[in-house]
Amino acid sequence: MQLIDDIILDRAADVSRAHGAVRIAIVDGERFVDWKDLAESTRRAALVLLRAGVRRGDRVAVVAPNAIESIVAYLAVLRAGAVLVPIPGDVRMPRLGAVLADCTPSVVVAPRATLAALEAARLDGAQVVESSAGSWQGLTLDERFGRPFGVAPEFGRLGSTPSVVARDAGAIDADIAAIIYTSGTTGEPKGVMLTHANLLNTTAVIAEYVGHAQASAPEVVSCAVPIAFSYGLLQSFAALRSGATLVLERSFAFPYDAMRRLEQLRATVLVAVPTMIARMNATLARVDVDLSALRAVTNAAAGLPPAHALRLTELLPEVRLHLMYGQTECSRASTLEPRLARAYPDSVGRAIPNSEVFLVDSNGHRLPPGSEGELVVRGANVARGYWRRTRESIERFMCSPSDHASGFERCLRTGDRFRMDQSGLLYFLGREDEIFKCRGEKVAPAAIERVLAEIAGVVDAAVTGVEHEEDGTAIKAVVVVEEGASIDERAIRASCREALEPGLQPRFIEFRREIPRTSNGKVVRRALVGSGG
Secondary structure (H helix, E strand, O other): OHHHHHHHHHHHHHHHHHHHOOOEEEEEEEEEEEEHHHHHHHHHHHHHHHHHHOOOOEEEEEEOOOHHHHHHHHHHHHHOOOOOEEEEEOOOOOOHHHHHHHHOOOOOEHHHHHHHHHHOOOOOOEEEOOOOOOOOOOOOOOHHHOOOOOOHHOOOOOOOOOOOOOOOOOOOOOEEEEEEEOOOOOOOOOOOEEEEEHHHHHHHHHHHHOOOOOOOOEEEEEOOOOOHHHHHHHHHHHHHHOOEEEEEEEOOOOOOHHHHHHHOOOOOOEEEOOOHHHHHHHOOOOOOOOOOOOEEEEOOOOOOHHHHHHHHHHOOOOOOEEEEOOOOOOOEEEEEEHHHHOOOOOOOEEEOEEEOOOOOOOOEEEEEOEEEEEEEEEEOOOOOOOOHHHHHHHHHEEEEOOOOOOOOEEOOEEEEEEEEEEOOEEEEEEEEEHHHEEOOEEEHHHHHHHHHOOOOOOEEEEEEEEEEEEEEEEEEEEEOOOOOOOOHHHHHHHHHHOOOHHHHOOOEEEEEEOOOOHHHHOOHHHHOOOOOO
């Protein structure tokens, strides 16, 4: 049985045989690693972990900026039969300490810049392996026929590379492959247990959906979303298992520079979140960038406002927009066929293959198409549960799959409210725990945010409820406008009056330079309260 690291290493062997050692596997800034070196680096790193005493089922935490070393470490952990715990590269205390205390890793792999924070975390018996590439040769993309070293110094002290590092023969796809901690917009982050079967199923679905195998030219997949979260991790693994070149970017904060990089590398696929797409739209409207190689843009993690989706298809009519919905707890749950993106830009599509989605009411009874309710997901994409949180796992992951079921099975109650039309298309309405009442009326922030996003000149917006003497809870909108746009509060209110019922119009409007979001693009609503509420 092949698990995800077997598939990627086999792909490395296939590509190396077909193209020689010059075919690029990963690009990281001006550095790159070819497929042969990626495979050798992974095996060498896995041997380091095994010699450090890592055994099947041990947790290995990897502090992972978007870098070659992080992907090598990810694959090495899986190759060693251990459980991968990816941690964002910009992690700070106390989050780092809380995650490490919860997962109790036997080894922590981290770049040099994080070592001081690890000391402060007071690791209980865990070994630390430095992943910084201080002695790399720093080859540039113009030197692509050279031989990049391809591995951190600590992973290269063993001399000759073993041809094979065999995983424990007892490993099966039901074993836990990774524990991914939720981005923690509220409360304490929880570790979601993904099995090898989850990784295999979801990466195969993504690769098929995005069309990596059917692409007419070699794929170059650009990923600027954090690979320490499920969206970036699974998109990266899907690209590598397909033999694509993976381009790891640190951020999309400067959209013009980022798009010039897409142009330079002839990127064919962009892994994006809504803020990136909004910035692309604003930039493409005023500058000329050659993105003729780009054939697909994906969106997950957070819902894409329909206005941004439609604007992107207008600016880049040849690009196929792949809209997805998922949570860390189910990786991906639905996908929208790109041919439907223009007609149904507010939909996230239908259930992915080998899974089922349906809506339930507050009592857990299944609802027919045409209804609104909480989305439930069942299938090979549903995670095992939460690490060391039995009660919460039972509450979220165990339910009856139908009104006629004689027992219970592992399904995910997402906590997200959706509408399903008669054809089975899903429309996200908002998180159940984000919906609040204003003057007796239920308010779903996502519905108001979609209206704000349609206003010309608005590049980002978020809505929350704030305490108010008269309303109890009042609606507050935080808005980011395009640089140079002549739009003020009066214009925002006028647009809201046209599109929203009186009870849904924001009482407070605040302009900011950016919306507070997690590294994965989700709004941090508690940080919206601020002034004006």
